[in-house]
Every structure is written in structure tokens, then in C-alpha cells.
Amino acid sequence: MIHVLTPEIYNRIAAGEVIDRPYSVVKELVENAVDAGAKSVTVEIEGGGKKLVRVTDDGAGISEEDLPRAYLPHATSKLEKAEDLFTVQTLGFRGEAIASIASVSRMKICSKTAGGEAHSLACEGGAVGKVLPEGGADGTVVTVEDLFYNTPARLKFLKSDGQEEGDVTAMMARFLMSRPEISFTYLTNGKVKYRSFGDGLESAIAAVYGADTLANCHKISADKHGIKVYGYIGSRNFYKPNRTYGSLFVNGRYVVNQTVGAAMTNAYSAYLMKRQYPFYVLFLDVPPEIVDVNVHPNKADVRFADNQIIYGSVYSVVSAVLDGNSRALEYLAENEKSGMGYGKPVSTFRKTENVPERPAPVMTYEEAKKELKFDVSPLAGHSPVSREFFAPNTMEVHAPAAKPAEDAFEENRKFLREREEKAKQEKLDPKDLVYKGELFRTYLIYEAGDCAYLIDQHAAHERLIYDRLRAKMEARAVVSQPMLMPYVLTVNAQEFSFLEKQFPVLREIGFDVEEFGGTSVKVSAVPADLMGMDLAAFFGEVLSSMESLRAIRLADLLKDKLASAACKAAVKGGEFLSEEEAKSLIERMDGDVGLKCPHGRPVAVRVKRTELEKLFKRIV
Ligand code: ADP
Numbered sequence: 001m002i003h004v005l006t007p008e009i010y011n012r013i014a015a016g017e018v019i020d021r022p023y024s025v026v027k028e029l030v031e032n033a034v035d036a037g038a039k040s041v042t043v044e045i046e047g048g049g050k051k052l053v054r055v056t057d058d059g060a061g062i063s064e065e066d067l068p069r070a071y072l073p074h075a076t077s078k079l080e081k082a083e084d085l086f087t088v089q090t091l092g093f094r095g096e097a098i099a100s101i102a103s104v105s106r107m108k109i110c111s112k113t114a115g116g117e118a119h120s121l122a123c124e125g126g127a128v129g130k131v132l133p134e135g136g137a138d139g140t141v142v143t144v145e146d147l148f149y150n151t152p153a154r155l156k157f158l159k160s161d162g163q164e165e166g167d168v169t170a171m172m173a174r175f176l177m178s179r180p181e182i183s184f185t186y187l188t189n190g191k192v193k194y195r196s197f198g199d200g201l202e203s204a205i206a207a208v209y210g211a212d213t214l215a216n217c218h219k220i221s222a223d224k225h226g227i228k229v230y231g232y233i234g235s236r237n238f239y240k241p242n243r244t245y246g247s248l249f250v251n252g253r254y255v256v257n258q259t260v261g262a263a264m265t266n267a268y269s270a271y272l273m274k275r276q277y278p279f280y281v282l283f284l285d286v287p288p289e290i291v292d293v294n295v296h297p298n299k300a301d302v303r304f305a306d307n308q309i310i311y312g313s314v315y316s317v318v319s320a321v322l323d324g325n326s327r328a329l330e331y332l333a334e335n336e337k338s339g340m341g342y343g344k345p346v347s348t349f350r351k352t353e354n355v356p357e358r359p360a361p362v363m364t365y366e367e368a369k370k371e372l373k374f375d376v377s378p379l380a381g382h383s384p385v386s387r388e389f390f391a392p393n394t395m396e397v398h399a400p401a402a403k404p405a406e407d408a409f410e411e412n413r414k415f416l417r418e419r420e421e422k423a424k425q426e427k428l429d430p431k432d433l434v435y436k437g438e439l440f441r442t443y444l445i446y447e448a449g450d451c452a453y454l455i456d457q458h459a460a461h462e463r464l465i466y467d468r469l470r471a472k473m474e475a476r477a478v479v480s481q482p483m484l485m486p487y488v489l490t491v492n493a494q495e496f497s498f499l500e501k502q503f504p505v506l507r508e509i510g511f512d513v514e515e516f517g518g519t520s521v522k523v524s525a526v527p528a529d530l531m532g533m534d535l536a537a538f539f540g541e542v543l544s545s546m547e548s549l550r551a552i553r554l555a556d557l558l559k560d561k562l563a564s565a566a567c568k569a570a571v572k573g574g575e576f577l578s579e580e581e582a583k584s585l586i587e588r589m590d591g592d593v594g595l596k597c598p599h600g601r602p603v604a605v606r607v608k609r610t611e612l613e614k615l616f617k618r619i620v
């Protein structure tokens, strides 16, 4: 039953989110569908949501007599008495969303309860029409057209269709991941963008980021000081170009939080370079009393009672997994044997009563709070003390659960385990690697203990000159080297206008470029470190990724991209590397012979002494 809240109750509720963008419309409507217990939700938008937002669900529906009340301000079925405010479980309860959206759009709700008949009621700019009979399945279809058509001032403040759509899409991604038990279909301009099947987190993440992302992730599930830390975190070689690939859900809600952000950044700091950001879909389940989710109704921020414990829990679990800590591997093996935690949908971890049995945590939240006297400053960076102290002895690492129909997940799991073990073995101290020469001007040979390592010079060299160029760029010490013969490139008009826009950045990194009549570009100097580079290859690379480069706005990032394309073009097969360069190369690689080049080829190959001895039949 929908009823209007009395002013006494209403005035005790903090104001809700303002409907100011298509994004907020979609959010409210999807939350209503979730509140109605929908198992399947379809979201369609057109024109970035300005032209159309339609949300279809198979939830409880709205009865014929309730339909007009749904449009009334402060009308809700989710709250009755003031006391309910403390126990309310639904996402909405203020009873404002439909009334506010209806006043600034052409809105129509069509709904059917189980056992009832379908009816619809439209409302244009706040003027409610008549209830009409309709056909239709159980559930509700809410259509919002021409948002802000009657409030031009607000319309003017909207971003472009593409940007509004982007914001809706980002939010839908979070809905898919925070509600993996619901099957979502999300379409923009008639095209399916996301489809999830309501069968768990792995599946939802695959729907958002693609299945291969899972193959680059560790599935973690840990209990730390009474805090559950679970989800998927990118492995150490897996990075993203910006922060938007880190999602945090606290007690099932998407939030942004600095403490957790710092813990993640620091855990990855040993593996990621500048401007490389981790991928993670991380869930924290914390005792409700230690988290304040209502810091700001418009911002998805949370405040924790004790940041140190949150920081310590996240940091210790994530860094142990990334470091390939032996205990983490043992746990994985244990879990393999007992099969614990597999085959269960991840979403069940969210409900305490369904948590599979696992070893009791060494410390509860309360105990941890009492005992943690040392300083784990959230922004202090790598702290060996905290790593020691938060030994991950209650942690479990799960690879993606096996699915009967999809052997791919089983394969992923095996792959992750093997790679983890391999990476553990293959990290060497650069000092132990002795340079022994090169082969075919392609492979560098190093010796360490009982093994020889062959390193692909091309991939490694590319990295080396890139680092050198970056360092010079950072110090603003790039030296341009004029060419004897200027290089002239003729392109089409579109390409030219794109290249012309990149002139300032190209000049900053050491290229001397200028317009050369028509749609031609003249290059008369290159960065000294890239002398002899293949300019045709470089511009070919730049133009072939024109679309993605165009999307990059930050000059710094673009500089990076152009520099790395340039370095690629500078390394030719068969180039000779001096012994000194070869040595500095392995130092820069930090002895990590498990490294892969960006295309996934291995940078290094190991040959064991015993393998050679077998070849010579010294041993059998
Ligand atoms: P609130 O969600 O805060 O209650 P809304 O304005 O969003 O306020 O919705 C008003 C009421 O309309 C809800 O309380 C609910 O009873 C009903 N309602 C809205 N959307 C749906 C839906 N998709 N399915 C079932 N009921 C709905």
C-alpha cells in the first residue's frame, strides 16, 4: 500500500538526491525495481537518457488503486512509522523520486501485480492522466521521455548525449556487480551494452569487463579482524589507464573511499608504474555500526569508525595475494582439496548466515581495535611492519568457481594457480643475474645459479628507451636531433586535423613538426634518443590508434602514449645493445624474469642447466 508520509515523519528524513541528470533518473528507477524484488531488470536509454529512459522489471508491481498514489510527493509503501526509519532495508523510502521525475518529463507507469490486471497511468509535466487498462506481464514498466522538456534551464546544464550515456553506463556496471543475483539487460539506442544473468559475481564481472578480465584476476575471500574482504583483484601485471577500474562496495553499496583507495594503491605500488592503475571489484562487509554511509546523500562516500583497521585489512590481504605469499598459496591448495567455497554463488557471501564455514578469524574487530597500537598511516606507503603484523593466516584465495557449463572458469582457476606459482619462483635479485652475451642480436643471455635466462632484447629494449625518454621528458631535458633529410608525411584531411592537434605534444617530446602545405606534415627533428627511428612506422601506429588517442585529453597521458609508440618504432630487430645497456636492462626489470611485454609475449625464457646436460647426454 502506498501512502503519503505525514510531515512529522517526512521532516525527519534527510533530503534525497536531486533529479538533475538522466543518471539520477535511471538510478531511482532501477532502485525501485530492486526494492520491488525484481529478478530481472531491463534498462533502455536513448539520447543519453534525455530522450528516453525505460526500466522494465518483473517485481511485485503496483496495484490499480495505488497507481495514482505513486505519483504523489512523499508517497511511499516502504515506510509507515517513524521507527521504521531505523530498520528500513529498501534503497528508497522517501517517496519523492517518481513525483520529482514526473514533474520534469513525460512519464508513464504500466504495472501488474501477481493476480491483478495490468494498468497504466501517464503524467506529463506533473499533470496526471487517467488510469487505463493495459496488457502485460507481472511487474512494472516505467517510461520517462523528454527529460527536462519543460525546464529549459536544467536541460541546458546537461552534458552531451555521449557523456550522459557514459555516466549511466558506469552506474549500470555497478548495479550489475553489486546485485549479481539480478539479471540485468542494459541497452543504449537499441543496442545491448550489458547483459548479466543473475548467476553470480564472476558472471556479472564478465558481463561488464569481458571474460578475459577474470583470467587476469585473483579471486579473493578473506576474513580480517571481523571484516570480510572479497571480490576480484587484478594480478600484478594487469593494469588500467585510470582509476575508474577500481570499484568498491561496502555492505553491498557502491562507494568511493580514500582509505581503501590508498590501501589498494599502496598494495599495488610495487608492481604498477606511474599512471598505471589497478583493476579491482572489491567488497567489504563490515559491522554496520562501524560504517557511516550517509556522509553525503549525493556522493557515494562512507566514513569508517577506524580507518587503520580498514586500511590494514585491505592492504594485508591484497598485498599478500599480489606478492604470491606462500601462505596464500597454501590456502589455495587447501581449498582445492576440500573444495571449500567453490560452486557457491559469490553473492551468498554477502549474507552472514550463508557464509561457508572457514577458520575463525584470529582477531575480531574489537580485539583488533584494542591491539593495533602501532601506526599504520593510510597514506604512509609500503609499511613492512604492517605487512608482518597482518600476517594473512586467515586468508583464503579462491580462483573463480567452477561452473558446470563453462569449463572456461575451471581453466582460469588452473591458469591462475600455475602462474602464481611460476611468478613466485621467477623473481630474482638482479645482482644474481650475470650478463653473458647475446644471440642472433635478438636474445640477451644471463646466468643465475643453475639457470640461464634468454631475454628478448626487442621487448626489453623498447622498455629501456621508453624509460630513458620518459625520464628526460620529466626533467624537461629532451634533446631534439635534426635530421639530415626531413621526413614528409601526407595524410588525408581527417588525419591531418588530428595530427595538427598533436603538434604541441609532439614538440614537447622532442619532435620538430610543422605543416607542409595541404595535408602534409614535415618532421625535421626527432628526440635524440630515438635517432634513426622508423617514422613511417611511428605515424602509422599513431594514426591507427587515432580514435583511442583522440579520447585522451590529458596531455601527460597522450605524451606517454606517443612516447611509447615512438619507442616501439625506434627498436629494430638486430640492433646491438652494449654490455652496459644489457646490464642496466636487467636492473630496470628488477630481476622480474616473469615479465611479459604488453602484447603478452614473455620477455624472458629460462633454460635449466639440467636441460642442457640432458641434451649433451651428461645426464639422462
Ligand atoms: P520510494 O522508492 O522512496 O518509496 P518512489 O517515488 O521512488 O519512492 O516510489 C513511490 C512508490 O511507488 C514506491 O514506494 C513503490 O510502492 C511504488 N513503486 C515505484 N516503482 C515501483 C516498481 N518498479 N515496482 C513496484 N512498485 C514501485
Ligand code: MG
Binding pocket: 028, 031, 032, 092, 093, 095, 097, 098
Ligand atoms: Mg524510489
